[in-house]
Amino acid sequence: MLTGTNLVYTKKYNLRIVHEAIRVLGPLSRADIARHTELSVQTISNLVKELLALRLVQEGGRRTEGRGAPSTTLTLNPDGAYAIGLDLDRDHLTGVLVDLAGNVRHRVHVELDSPSPAEALALMVETTNTLVHRQKLRLNQVAGLGVGVPGPMHQAENGKGYVVNPKAFPGWHNIPLASWLQDQLGMPVYLENNAMAAAVGERWYGAGRQIDTFFYIYFGSGLGGGLVMHGQPYEGFTGNAGEIGYLPTILAGDATTRETGDPPHVGLHFNMPRLYETLRRDGTPVNTLEDLDGLLDARHPALLEWMDDASDHLTGLVLAIEYLLDPEAICFGGRLSSAIVGELMDRVARQLPARRIGGKVTAPRHFLATAGVDAAALGVATLPIYEIFAPAPQVLLKQRRSPGNGDPGVHRPVTSL
Amino acid sequence: MLTGTNLVYTKKYNLRIVHEAIRVLGPLSRADIARHTELSVQTISNLVKELLALRLVQEGGRRTEGRGAPSTTLTLNPDGAYAIGLDLDRDHLTGVLVDLAGNVRHRVHVELDSPSPAEALALMVETTNTLVHRQKLRLNQVAGLGVGVPGPMHQAENGKGYVVNPKAFPGWHNIPLASWLQDQLGMPVYLENNAMAAAVGERWYGAGRQIDTFFYIYFGSGLGGGLVMHGQPYEGFTGNAGEIGYLPTILAGDATTRETGDPPHVGLHFNMPRLYETLRRDGTPVNTLEDLDGLLDARHPALLEWMDDASDHLTGLVLAIEYLLDPEAICFGGRLSSAIVGELMDRVARQLPARRIGGKVTAPRHFLATAGVDAAALGVATLPIYEIFAPAPQVLLKQRRSPGNGDPGVHRPVTSL
DNA sequence: TTTACTTAGTCAATTCGTTTGAATAATTCC
C-alpha cells in the first residue's frame, strides 16, 4: 500500500471518527467530540451536520454540567442502518437482523443436518427475506449481509472469492457461497469464519469497544479463534489467522493419530460431535449444546472429565497466545453456554499461574464474551456495518484503480461514509 | 486512538510515502511515483522538491524509455541520515553505524562475559562515540541510537521506560537502560528486543521490503521472534509479542522440568550456553557460535543430534505460527551462521508437509534472513530511521496533547518528516 | 439582583495541500 492521500480522504475518515466517538463514548456534545478527536469545534459542527442529515446520529436533550452554556447531546440513531447476519453450520442456521446500535430486532433459528449447498442456499435466501420483511424494509435498505461459516476457508479455484471448508461441509467443494448469495439478493455479502466474526462483533458492540487488541476463543462445533489488533480484525495472508484448532498438542514428533490420520491437534479435544458420541457410548443421550447444560447442572462425570481435558489443553493454548501475540485480553465465547464456558475459564485461571515461565508479571485478562450463543450471528451482521463505519486507517489511503488489486472477490462496496 | 486528521498530517504522510516509494522501488521518476502513489504529478513534484532540499533524495541521470520526454531518476541519498545500532547480550556487544541506504559504514565488536550495568553502559557510550567519530560526525548529526537486548522486557517499576530482562542479565534488575543512555548521549534512544529489531531490519532493508506480513524466527543465545504485520512491527500490549521461546512444548499438562523448575518450553531446546555445555561434557570444547560452524563441517554427531531435536521443535513452532498468524512468509535468521540456520530450515521443510492437517493448500514460504550474523545490530540501527521515515498510518492521525498518553517513556522524538 | 465569568455553538474569513488546466520541453513514430 504505497498510495498517498488527500483532503477528500481526510474528510471521510473524520466523519467516521466522529461517528465512532459518539458510538463508543456517547452521548457526547459537539465540544466533547472536539476534545476527544483533537479537531476544532467548527469542524465537528460541520461533520455532525452531515451525520444528522444522513440520519445516522440524532440530537438529544440539552445537558448542563458546571458553568457555561448547556450542551446538546448526540447519540447514534439505531434506525440509521440495518444489517443481516447468518451463522451457518452443519447443525443449524441462525439469522439475525440488527440495527446500528447492535440491537437484535429479529431472530430466526433452524436446526439442520449437513445440508446440501442447494438446500442451504435456498434457506439462506428465504431467511434473509423473512428478516427483511418482518422489519418492513426493502432489500436495498439493508447495509449488507454477513455470512459466518466454520473455518478455515479457501480461495476458489478460479481465484475469485472464498469457498467454504469442504472438511466441515462434505459436498461443498469449491462453492463460491458469497457471490451466489450476492447475485440472488443484490446486496453486499461478506463471508467470514464464525470465530473471526464473533470477534468483530465483540469489538464493535461488546467489551472489545474499550480493548484495542484481544484474541477471541470461539467454541462452536469445533474450536476457532479470531484476532483483533489495534482495533482492526486481523485476517492473515490467506484469511485464516487464528485457526487455533489446528495447533499441534505436542510440538515435537510427527506421530499421527490412528483415528483421524491427522497429527494430534487441539481441535480434537473440542470436537462437539465427538463429545456427543463419547457421552452416548457412556449411556447418556446427547444431541445438542443445550443437552450439555443439563449434564453440567447434574455434574455428570463424563462431562466433567471432558472439561478437565479441554481446560488442560485450553491452558496451553492460552499460553501460546500470550507469548506469541501478547494481547491485552483474551475473550471466551461462542455457542457453548456461558455456564460451561465460565467453568472452563475458571479451570484455566487456576492452572495458568503454575504453567507460566517465571518472571512474567503482566498477563492478558480473560473475559466472557458479551454476545451469548448468537455471538457469531451478531458478529457477521456487524461486518457490513463495520465496513461502512469503522475508522480503519486504510480509509485514509487512496485506492488503486488498476484491476487485480489482490482482494479476491468478496464484495467490498463503495462505502457511504 | 479516536483522533482525527487534517491536511498538515496528509502532507507529512505523503512525504513519507514518496520517500518510501523511492526507497523500495527506486530509482524512480516523478511520474513513476505519481503512478504508484495515485497522487498527481504536480503534488509529487512539490514533495520531491522538499526531499531534495532536505538532501534525503538525489537526482540521477535522465532516462529515456519508449517515446516521450526522458525522465529524471530519483534515488535516496545514502548520506541523508545516519543511525547507530548496538546489539547487547551477555557474551558480546556489536555496534554498527549505518547510513540511510542501509550500508554498514563502521562496525565494532567486543566479546563480553555477563557485564555489570555500569560496565556495559560505559562500553556502550564509548562504542557510540567511536562510531560517530570514525565517520567524522557530531552526535547531533545521528538520527538516533537503537539498542537491542534479549527479550522479554518489562516496564520499570515507576512505570516509565522499559528495563532489560533480569533473567538474561543477573544484577540488571530495574535498570532503565534507554533513559540512561539518552541522558548521556543526548540523542533519541530506542530499546527493543533483538529478535524484533532484526525483523524491523529485514522489513526495511531485506526481503521484507516486498513482504507485507512475516514472522522472524531469531536464533541468538536463546530463541526469539518478531512479527511484522501489514508492514508495521507488532509489539504486543506489553511489548513482548513473538516470545516463542516460552511456548510450551506440550500443550496439556503442567509437569515442571526438574532442571529449571519451569514448565517444558521451546527455549530450552535452543539455549546456546546449554548446548555448549552438552558438547563440552561430550569432550568437545565449544565456547562461541563460530566453533559450532566447525562442528557442522565435521558433521559432529552431538551437534547433528541437537539439530534433529531443534528442528523437530522448530517444525511445531512453525505450525503454531502458521495456524495462529497465517503470515505470508517466515524468516529465519539471527546470530547462528547461515550454514546452520539453512540446515535447520531444510529439516523443517522436510518434516512440515506430513505434520500439517490435511487440506491445507497454501502455506507461508520460508526464507533465510538477508542480514547475516549482525542482523540484530543492523535491525536496531533501523529503529530510529524507521521512526522518522516509515509511512505508518499513525503518522496521519493527530497526537494527543494531554499528558499520560500511554507511551511508557521510551523516547519518541519529534519526527522530521 | 447585578455583574463577571465560563462554556457551547455558529458565521465568515483565512490557510494550506492537492488538484486541475495550460504551457513547455524532449523524445519517438510515421
Place this chain on the structure above:
DNA sequence: GGAATTATTCAAACGAATTGACTAAGTAAA
C-alpha cells in the same frame, strides 16, 4: 519534418480544517 507521446513545471482553483469574532445560555461571586 510533423504528429504524437511523455515528463515536468507554472498558475489558478478547489476543498478541507482552522482561526477569530460573535451570540447564547448557563453558573459563581459581589
